Structure formats: structure tokens, C-alpha cells
Amino acid sequence: MAALCAALLLLKPMAAMSEADSGSGKPASMASLKKKNASLMRKLESLDPKGTYLVVDTASNVLKLHKSGKLSREARISAGSGNVLDDPSGDRQWVFDTPRGEFHIRSKQTDPVWIKPDWAFIEEGQAPPAGMKERYEEGVLGDYAMGFGNGFFIHGTLYTRLIGFNVTHGCIRVGDDDLKEIFAATPIGAKLFIF
């Protein structure tokens, strides 16, 4: 019996010593590890995006609308073409990628009017106009637009046959039916994740 107890004492501490808790040097009990695990899981879950948010996958050109943690709608989209335009004056270069990371919806507009930036003129071989009036173009952004910063929008398009291909200058183009639903469901401030 004494020999058995000695054997038991020898085996258990050797296993425990290899799992010393960081910091204290004492082995962590299963109960404390499980408690810590539950606490960490709760903390991680509390960081989940809340409410309505959008996810754009530029590899497969898909936008997903999530509401209250559930997938509500999935839409084919067009993301940036990745093409490069150099300003002939040599000062500027534009790379037409859709930006990646975390954003939020900053503005919402119905019947948006496109205010053409300089690259839109340069691309056509024209000099950018001095005045603002020459820059307005109606009807090309569809029925709705949602801005997410730095001049980038989720908007509609006349070129619906091109949806699913990377053809934009960085904005995200969505088909009419999908855009109507997404626009109605997405409040200002909603998170947008693009990768």
C-alpha cells in the first residue's frame, strides 16, 4: 500500500509541473481553467458586431447583409478593377482598388448625383473642369447610394450585366433589387467589413 501511494505521488505531480500556470508557477486547477475559459468566451462573444452590418468579399464579389446576427441577404456585386491611371501631368496616380478593412456607413442618399472626380475626366483624355457644375452627372449611380468614407460608395449601376466582375473604380456596385433592400435595412453607423 505504501509503495502504491508513493507511485501515485510520483506520477501526478510530474504531469502537473508541466502545466504550471503562467506567472504563479503553481499548477492551474481544472476548475480554474474552465472558469477562465468561460469568462474569455463571454468576453470574445461580447465583441461580436451588433445589429445590422455588411460584409463584402472582393475575391468572390459578394455582399452579405447581416441583421441581428443572422444572414439576411446575399448579393452579387462589383468591386474595384485594380487598374492604374497616371495623371499625364505626372503628379498623381490612381489605383482603382476597393479599400479593405472596417468602415461604417456615413451617409445615405436617394437618387444620388455623381460628382465626377478628376480621374473620371483624365481617364477620358479630358482636363478636369475648374467649376463644379461640369462635374455633376445624374442617373449613373442608380436609385440609392451609401457612403463609407473617402469618396467611396455602395451604389447602383446602369451596367447591370457587369455585376459580379471587378470593373469599378473602387466603389461597390449592387443590382437594383438587392440595393433597394440593403439600403432600406442599413442604418447610418452600420459597420461594413471589406476583405
Place this chain on the structure above:
Amino acid sequence: MACIALLSVSAPTAWASEAQERVALMRENARIEAEIKLASKPGVYFVLDAANGKLIVKAHGKALRELAFPEALCWGKDAPPGPYTLKSLAAMKKTKRKEIIPGAEESGELDFFDVNDMPSDFRMFFEGGLEVTVASSSGAISGMAAWVGKTLWRFTQPFKSVRRGGAGFSIWLATDELTAKSVYWSAAPESSWLVLLP
């Protein structure tokens, strides 16, 4: 005596099992702690679960997309889950963007830079000496190339490990061509990653 003999045989097995469960739980806790650091900040991050052959794109702890790797090999010392910063990618196939000529007439053909232009065989280099090789194994020719690549990878790891002074570790992943290209497309330098080893 028979009972004592049984006890002395089963007790070590039970303790070994509890010890394994403890270690697994400690690793899981370390993984969650590392993820909380990334999930608490704005932005998208990546979780490479080499143990289960998955790459998960996440934000704030939420999975945005999951990509599968049917084959995963690891070499090197066990290492913490991270986070690790991706520093660079390297591939034989070079990607090239189209340059727009101002005023040029449109050819009528679509010309853009997308996931299909990405390499399907490449390496990713992270801080801390972590290196991940991605190989595509679709089709007979790619499959053979992947097998050769995997064999070469295995052969070179001991030498690379010595060159690194024993630090760092390497992972080799094989998947279909589109998934490999999607990883290259999505993996941006300076992005944050967690890496879970078996």
C-alpha cells in the same frame, strides 16, 4: 493484489488524460486571449487553424469567410497563437495591373485585376520567423507539382530550422487553385494573423 495492479495501471492513464485535457484547455485559453486582442480593435484579421486545415477571415470574433485546406503540415517548435503580422508574400508568378491610357477607345473587352490573376503557389512571411507555404493541388499536373513541392518542403525544413537558430516554424498548406488564389488576394501585408498549431 489484482485490484491494486489494475489501479496502478489505470491511474496513470487517467492522469495522462487529465493532463492532456489541461494542456488543451490552457492552449484554448491562450488562443482566446490572443484573439480578444485582435477582436477588440477595428479591422479584419485572419485565423489560420493549421490543426484543422482552415483559414478563417474574422472581425470582432465573427467569422466572415472560411477557406479549407485538405492538407496541412507543420514543422518547428510549438509556438504561441500570436498575433503575427504578415510582412510579405512571394510567388514565382508575378501579378500585373492594367495601366489605363487616358482617352484610349474602349476595346469592348473587360480588362481588370481580380482573384483569377493571383498566384496559386506562394509563400507568406510573418514576423517571428513564421513561414507559410500555400500550394494548389487541383488537377493531375498541379497535384504532381504539389507532391514534389511538399517533398522538397519536408526535405528543406531541418536546414531552414538550423539557419533560424531553431526559432520559428513553418506550415505547408495544400488546397484547390481558387482557394489558394483567394488567400493570396485577401492576405495583405501588415495584416494580423493568429496561427493555431496541432
